[in-house]
Amino acid sequence: MSRYRKPDDEEAVNSVDPEGIKRGEYKKMDTYDFVRRDIERFITHPEEAVICPELLKSKDVKPPPDFVRNVWGSAAGVGSGDFHIYRGIRRREYARLESIENAAEEERLNREFQEKQRILDEIAAAKTAKKRQKRQKKKSKRLDSN
Numbered sequence: 214m215s216r217y218r219k220p221d222d223e224e225a226v227n228s229v230d231p232e233g234i235k236r237g238e239y240k241k242m243d244t245y246d247f248v249r250r251d252i253e254r255f256i257t258h259p260e261e262a263v264i265c266p267e268l269l270k271s272k273d274v275k276p277p278p279d280f281v282r283n284v285w286g287s288a289a290g291v292g293s294g295d296f297h298i299y300r301g302i303r304r305r306e307y308a309r310l311e312s313i314e315n316a317a318e319e320e321r322l323n324r325e326f327q328e329k330q331r332i333l334d335e336i337a338a339a340k341t342a343k344k345r346q347k348r349q350k351k352k353s354k355r356l357d358s359n
Contacts, residue, residue, distance in 0.1 A: 272312070273312075274305070274308050274309040274312045275305075275309075276309070277305075277306060277309065281302065
């Protein structure tokens with residue numbers, strides 16, 4: 214997506230438009246301009262489907278292979294291309310371990326959040342019950358006095 218845009222024909226008619234862009238110059242676009250452009254595009258073509266980007270999904274790393282074909286025992290018999298194979302295997306294994314650790318960390322944070330929410334809900338329910346009891350007591354006193 215380009216950060217710069219060429220002025221429209223309406224903007225290019227004047228030698229200098231209110232934003233200070235001269236004819237043929239490009240204007241640096243910020244987030245507001247991107248959103249405005251997208252909304253204008255959706256309004257002018259309502260028949261087109263609106264495509265919303267999905268939330269970033271976690272990449273599932275393939276499990277390690279059951280059988281590694283190129284196994285080397287010592288550096289003496291290793292060829293020049295085997296290092297690259299080893300490096301690829303090591304990189305994939307580290308990526309797999311990192312994804313497992315990230316999933317465990319996310320699970321832990323989610324559990325902590327749920328526990329905290331449960332405690333806060335219990336506190337709020339206790340406060341509500343106490344205030345309800347106070348209101349009912351006040352109401353019963355008012356009814357008894359009448």
